[in-house]
Amino acid sequence: MGSAGRKARGVGEANGTNRPLRAADDSDERNEPMPTSLSGRSFLKLLDFTPDEIRHLIALSKQFKNLKLTKTPHRYLEGKNIVLLFEKTSTRTRCSFEVAGRDLGLGVTYLDPGSSQMGKKESIEDTARVLGRMFDGIEYRGYAQSIVEDLAANAGVPVWNGLTDEFHPTQMIADMLTVEENFPAGIEGLKLVFMGDAENNVANSLMVACAKLGLHFVACGPKERRPHAALVETCTEIARESGGSVTLTEDVKEACTGADVIYTDIWVSMGEPDELWAERIRLLEPYRVTRDVMAMAHENAIFLHCLPSFHDTKTTIGAEIAEKFGIEEMEVEDAVFESKQSKVFDEAENRMHSIKAIIYATLA
Ligand code: CP
Ligand code: NVA
Numbered sequence: 001m002g003s004a005g006r007k008a009r010g011v012g013e014a015n016g017t018n019r020p021l022r023a024a025d026d027s028d029e030r031n032e033p034m035p036t037s038l039s040g041r042s043f044l045k046l047l048d049f050t051p052d053e054i055r056h057l058i059a060l061s062k063q064f065k066n067l068k069l070t071k072t073p074h075r076y077l078e079g080k081n082i083v084l085l086f087e088k089t090s091t092r093t094r095c096s097f098e099v100a101g102r103d104l105g106l107g108v109t110y111l112d113p114g115s116s117q118m119g120k121k122e123s124i125e126d127t128a129r130v131l132g133r134m135f136d137g138i139e140y141r142g143y144a145q146s147i148v149e150d151l152a153a154n155a156g157v158p159v160w161n162g163l164t165d166e167f168h169p170t171q172m173i174a175d176m177l178t179v180e181e182n183f184p185a186g187i188e189g190l191k192l193v194f195m196g197d198a199e200n201n202v203a204n205s206l207m208v209a210c211a212k213l214g215l216h217f218v219a220c221g222p223k224e225r226r227p228h229a230a231l232v233e234t235c236t237e238i239a240r241e242s243g244g245s246v247t248l249t250e251d252v253k254e255a256c257t258g259a260d261v262i263y264t265d266i267w268v269s270m271g272e273p274d275e276l277w278a279e280r281i282r283l284l285e286p287y288r289v290t291r292d293v294m295a296m297a298h299e300n301a302i303f304l305h306c307l308p309s310f311h312d313t314k315t316t317i318g319a320e321i322a323e324k325f326g327i328e329e330m331e332v333e334d335a336v337f338e339s340k341q342s343k344v345f346d347e348a349e350n351r352m353h354s355i356k357a358i359i360y361a362t363l364a
Contacts, residue, residue: 085140192263217245220256264305
C-alpha cells in the first residue's frame with residue numbers, strides 16, 4: 001500500500017487531542033504538516049522505505065520518548081487491537097510491543113510458537129486472512145523473510161517484522177535513535193563498524209539503515225560470514241545516493257580506526273544449530289570487541305549491541321561455551337560491555353519508543 005495522497009499526521013491528531021506532535025526537524029514556527037504518512041503500511045524491511053520515511057520514524061520515536069519520560073498519557077489508538085506472533089523467543093521485542101501497545105491504548109494478544117495453528121494446521125495465507133479480520137495490526141517474529149511478506153500480502157492490515165532470519169528492521173530505528181542521541185550534530189557521515197557475524201539479520205539491516213541514512217558502514221569479519229553479494233550491491237547503490245558507503249574487510253585495524261560506532265551481535269543466531277558454535281568461535285574470535293578495538297575508534301565512539309549478549313558466563317549457553325571451549329567472553333569483552341562507551345541499555349530502552357512510533361505511524 002502506498003502513502004501517496006494520504007493526509008500527513010503527527011502524534012496527537014489521531015484522537016483529536018488537538019496537540020499534534022511533529023517530526024523533530026519540523027519547527028513549530030513553520031506549523032507545517034509532517035512530511036510523511038505511513039498510515040496503512042507494513043514494516044517488513046528498511047529497503048521498502050525512503051530515507052525521509054526512516055528519519056520520520058526516528059523523529060517520532062524521540063517524541064514518544066519525551067511523552068513517556070514526562071509521563072504524558074498518549075492513548076491515541078484506543079479501541080484498536082494488535083496480535084504478536086512469536087515463532088522465536090524474545091525479551092526486548094515482545095515487551096516493547098506489549099508496553100508500547102498498552103501505552104497507546106491498544107488491546108494486545110500474544111501468541112507463542114505453541115499456541116497458534118499457523119504453519120502446522122493452517123497456512124500462512126489463511127492465518128493472515130483470519131487475523132486480519134480480528135486485529136488492526138500483526139507483529140511477526142520467526143524464520144524466513146518470505147513468511148512475514150506472505151502475512152503482509154494477505155492480512156489486509158499492517159504487518160510488522162519483529163525479526164526474521166534475514167532482517168531485524170524495528171531494531172534499526174532504535175539503533176539510529178541511540179546513535180543520534182550520542183551524536184546530536186547529525187549522524188550522516190559517521191562511521192559504523194559491525195564486528196563479527198556480518199552475514200546475520202542484524203548486520204544486514206544495519207547495512208541497509210546506514211546506506212539509507214548516509215553513514216559509512218563497515219562489515220568487519222571473516223570472508224565466510226559476509227552479507228550476501230546482492231544485498232551489498234543494492235546497499236552500495238543506495239549509499240552512493242545518500243553520501244554513505246559500504247565496505248567489507250577482514251582487517252580490524254583498518255575497520256575500527258576512526259570509527260564512531262562499534263556494533264556487534266551474537267555469533268550463532270536463533271534458529272541456527274548448536275553444532276555451529278565450534279566453527280563460529282574459530283572464525284569469529286579475532287573479531288571480538290575488546291578494549292584494544294575500542295581504543296582504535298574515536299575517543300567519543302560508542303559501543304552498541306542489539307542484545308542478548310554473551311559477555312560473561314552468567315547464562316546457560318555462556319557457561320556451557322566456557323566449559324567446552326575455554327572462553328568466558330564471546331562477541332564482546334565484559335569490560336567493554338560495562339564501559340561508559342557502552343550504550344546498550346539506552347538502545348534496549350529505545351526499542352520500546354521506536355516500536356511505539358512504528359505502530360502509531362502505521363495504524364493512526
Ligand atoms: N534485540 C532483540 O530483538 O532482543 P529480543 O530477542 O530480546 O527481542
Ligand atoms: N542475530 C540475533 C539477533 C537477536 C536479536 C538472532 O537472530 O538471534
